[in-house]
Each structure stands twice: as C-alpha cells, then as structure tokens.
Amino acid sequence: MEQTVMPHSTETEQALIGSLLINPDCRAEVSVCTPKEAFYSEAHSKIYETILESNGGDALSVINLLSRKGVLDKVGGADYVASMAMNVWTSAGSHHYSEELTALHKQRLLITACNRVISNAKDGALPDETLANLRADLKDIDAQGDTAESPNYRDTLKAVMDDIEDRMENGNRNVGILTGYEAIDGILMGMEPKTLTYLIGRPSMGKTALALNIADNMASAGEGLALFFSLEMGSEALARRTLAAESKVFLSRIRAGDFETGQLNHLLNAVGRLYDRDIYVLDHPKWKTIEMMVAMAEKISGEKKVAAIFVDHIQLMRSSLRFNNRHLEVSHISNELKSMSKVLEVPVIALSQLSRKIEDRIPPLNKPQLSDMKESGDLEQDADIVIAVHREDREAVEMHLAGLKGRDTGTWRGKLHFNRFTQKITDWAEE
Numbered sequence: 001m002e003q004t005v006m007p008h009s010t011e012t013e014q015a016l017i018g019s020l021l022i023n024p025d026c027r028a029e030v031s032v033c034t035p036k037e038a039f040y041s042e043a044h045s046k047i048y049e050t051i052l053e054s055n056g057g058d059a060l061s062v063i064n065l066l067s068r069k070g071v072l073d074k075v076g077g078a079d080y081v082a083s084m085a086m087n088v089w090t091s092a093g094s095h096h097y098s099e100e101l102t103a104l105h106k107q108r109l110l111i112t113a114c115n116r117v118i119s120n121a122k123d124g125a126l127p128d129e130t131l132a133n134l135r136a137d138l139k140d141i142d143a144q145g146d147t148a149e150s151p152n153y154r155d156t157l158k159a160v161m162d163d164i165e166d167r168m169e170n171g172n173r174n175v176g177i178l179t180g181y182e183a184i185d186g187i188l189m190g191m192e193p194k195t196l197t198y199l200i201g202r203p204s205m206g207k208t209a210l211a212l213n214i215a216d217n218m219a220s221a222g223e224g225l226a227l228f229f230s231l232e233m234g235s236e237a238l239a240r241r242t243l244a245a246e247s248k249v250f251l252s253r254i255r256a257g258d259f260e261t262g263q264l265n266h267l268l269n270a271v272g273r274l275y276d277r278d279i280y281v282l283d284h285p286k287w288k289t290i291e292m293m294v295a296m297a298e299k300i301s302g303e304k305k306v307a308a309i310f311v312d313h314i315q316l317m318r319s320s321l322r323f324n325n326r327h328l329e330v331s332h333i334s335n336e337l338k339s340m341s342k343v344l345e346v347p348v349i350a351l352s353q354l355s356r357k358i359e360d361r362i363p364p365l366n367k368p369q370l371s372d373m374k375e376s377g378d379l380e381q382d383a384d385i386v387i388a389v390h391r392e393d394r395e396a397v398e399m400h401l402a403g404l405k406g407r408d409t410g411t412w413r414g415k416l417h418f419n420r421f422t423q424k425i426t427d428w429a430e431e
Contacts, residue, residue, distance in 0.1 A: 007107045008040030016097035017047055018088030024057025026094045034098045038105040043075040059085040177307050180217025182427050183401060183414030191308055191347035196338045196382055200352045200373055201389035206399055206418050207351045210389060211310050212241060213425045219277040224307035228281045231288055231316040235281040245424040246270040289320045290333045294340050301344045313351035334382040370404050
C-alpha cells in the first residue's frame with residue numbers, strides 16, 4: 001500500500017537549518033518551540049538534533065559531529081549540509097521558519113489522531129475511551145511549540161512578593177485550601193494548588209474516611225467543589241459515611257435503617273446541611289482510566305470552581321494506553337495526576353495502598369514508611385507531599401499522621417481522633 005504523504009515543506013526545513021548554521025546563537029530560541037519531530041525528513045531531523053548538540057553550531061562543527069556519529073552519509077553528506085548554509089543569506093527568518101514547521105507538525109499530529117479515532121471506531125473500541133484519548137491527543141497537539149505561558153522569572157518573583165505582602169497585611173498565613181484539621185493545616189497551611197499529595201496506609205486505617213472528611217470540610221467552608229473519584233466504594237456507601245459523620249448516628253444503624261429515639265431527626269437535619277455542599281462523587285467504572293478521569297476533571301473545572309480533586313485509590317486505576325508492565329503504567333498514571341494538578345491549578349489528593357511486606361513487621365516497626373508505597377519510586381518522585389495514616393488496630397481511636405515527605409515542610413507528625421462508628425474524624429485536642 002502506498003504511504004500517504006503528510007503535510008510538510010522541504011524548503012522550510014532546509015531554510016531553518018541553514019539559518020541556524022550561519023547564526024548558531026538562534027539555537028536556544030528556536031529549540032524552545034521546535035522539537036526535532038517537527039521535521040518531516042528524518043535526515044533533516046538528525047541534522048537539526050546535531051546542530052543543537054554541537055559546541056560550535058556552525059556548518060563545519062556540525063559536519064564533523066555527524067561524521068563522528070557515523071550518520072553523515074545517511075543525511076546527505078557534507079556537501080548537502082554545507083549547501084543549506086550557503087543558500088540562506090540571513091538568519092532573520094529563523095523565527096518564521098520555526099513557526100511554519102511547528103504548524104505543519106501540528107497538522108500531521110492532528111491527522112494521525114483523527115485516523116486513530118477512525119481506526120478505533122471501526123474496531124469497536126469504547127466511544128468514551130476513544131474520545132478521552134482524542135482529548136488527550138488534542139491537548140498535547142495544542143501544547144506543541146506553545147511558550148506563551150512561560151513567564152519571566154522576574155515576574156514570578158514579583159508575584160511571590162505580592163502574595164507575601166498581601167499575607168502580611170491581612171494576617172493570612174494559609175497558602176492553600178484548608179483541610180479543616182489543625183494537625184495538618186498547622187504544618188502545611190492548607191493544600192496548595194498545583195500539588196500532588198498521597199495519603200498512604202494499610203487497609204482499614206481510615207484513609208478513605210480522612211479523605212472524605214477533608215472533602216466535606218472544604219465544601220462546607222465554601223472553598224469550591226470537592227471532586228471525589230471513588231474507584232473502590234460506590235457513591236451510596238460514601239454518602240452513608242458522610243451522613244453518619246454529620247449526624248453522629250452510627251453507620252451500622254444507617255445501613256440497617258434501625259434508629260433510636262430522635263436519631264432519625266438528627267439524620268434528616270444532617271441531610272439538610274449536606275444537601276447544599278458542593279461534593280461530586282464519581283464512581284462509574286469508566287473513570288478508572290486516567291485519560292477519562294482527566295477529561296472529566298477538565299470538563300467540570302471549566303464549569304465550576306474546583307477546590308480539590310480526590311482519587312481513591314491509585315492502585316485501582318488503569319490507562320487506556322498499552323504498557324509492557326504495570327510499573328510503567330502506574331508511573332504514567334502518577335505523572336498524569338501531577339500534570340492534572342498543574343493544569344487545573346488545584347491540589348490533587350490521591351490515596352495509595354502499601355505493599356504487603358509491612359504486615360510482616362512487628363510494632364512499632366509496622367508504621368508506614370516511604371519505601372512501603374506500592375511502586376514507591378514513581379509515586380514518591382511525583383508527590384509533593386506524602387502523609388501516612390496509621391492506627392494500632394482497627395478499633396483504635398488514635399489516628400497517627402506522619403508527614404513522610406514535604407517539598408517545603410520536611411517531615412512531621414500529628415494525631416487525629418477517629419470515631420469508627422460514625423466515621424467522623426476530628427482534631428485530637430477537640431476530644
């Protein structure tokens with residue numbers, strides 16, 4: 001089958017290479033918005049890559065480096081490389097050539113993405129998953145060559161100083177959305193936007209309860225929508241937990257519909273208070289893929305102010321992309337969660353299970369450590385904050401917190417009170 005020729009311009013590729021060869025000082029500016037993939041010709045791509053690697057950047061230096069790599073003949077030879085420099089009189093058009101190549105590169109990426117959608121649709125792929133992948137592709141295509149959102153460092157420093165001045169004048173020491181717990185906020189000063197936090201712990205330690213209580217505290221404070229992706233529990237089960245915590249009626253009674261005198265009124269009053277709180281719980285199986293999750297989060301954030309995004313939990317997540325092993329897949333998922341926090345400018349709080357090796361350690365050595373995180377290398381690297389949740393046993397009311405990682409805070413310890421009957425978590429001092 002004859003291969004389809006994609007949009008490209010050989011003359012523009014030659015002109016850009018020539019302009020860089022006669023003025024290597026343009027390399028830094030051009031390289032920011034022109035990846036080597038923007039060149040349709042593999043030979044031109046290799047020459048461009050070598051120009052950026054070369055110490056001198058002039059034609060002779062590039063030819064010598066291509067020769068040392070053993071690819072000079074493959075890219076057309078010394079005469080061909082030199083001719084591109086000789087055919088350009090000035091480097092003034094390098095920016096224009098760069099923009100033109102970037103536009104053609106986007107066209108090719110768009111055609112490839114659309115062809116993939118057509119192919120998937122013909123093969124019977126799930127529509128929602130295909131559309132999520134298309135959105136991800138379009139986002140990547142739109143970002144190609146985009147440097148408009150890269151502020152000068154001086155501007156960033158000014159923004160930081162303006163923020164500090166505002167806090168000094170108004171007495172506001174918080175840098176993010178408050179969790180509602182002094183044990184956490186006293187150290188972190190709130191969950192900062194553009195950060196990824198992992199809550200880690202063994203099963204039945206109260207991770208989900210803590211995340212749900214934090215989401216409820218944020219929503220009740222009017223900070224915005226708390227978006228809760230629940231991959232383990234259904235929305236009804238989470239709603240029962242929230243009702244128990246708000247009404248102080250035992251969760252077991254709510255599940256059984258068996259109330260003592262006055263408890264039904266407490267429950268109804270709690271429903272009234274919870275009804276207006278902005279919490280979205282998404283528990284459909286399709287949200288298990290990171291691509292669908294990101295697409296939905298972007299859609300909702302475009303419609304409402306999102307305070308924070310919760311994910312329970314990362315080990316249940318999958319990607320619609322194909323990976324050779326689970327380790328690479330989890331790494332991709334964690335990277336996407338981090339990217340989502342930056343793009344949407346919200347804190348992302350993800351829950352993570354621990355490896356089973358912690359079960360073999362006797363107290364007090366059975367308290368969580370960073371190395372206990374499943375696929376810990378990738379998760380720890382992406383995380384801005386890691387908070388371990390630990391109770392001595394499933395009946396313990398003391399919930400120990402350990403800040404195992406904090407880019408700005410270092411390590412720390414705290415304690416909360418956990419009522420397992422109502423799933424209500426409060427600061428220890430309050431109890």
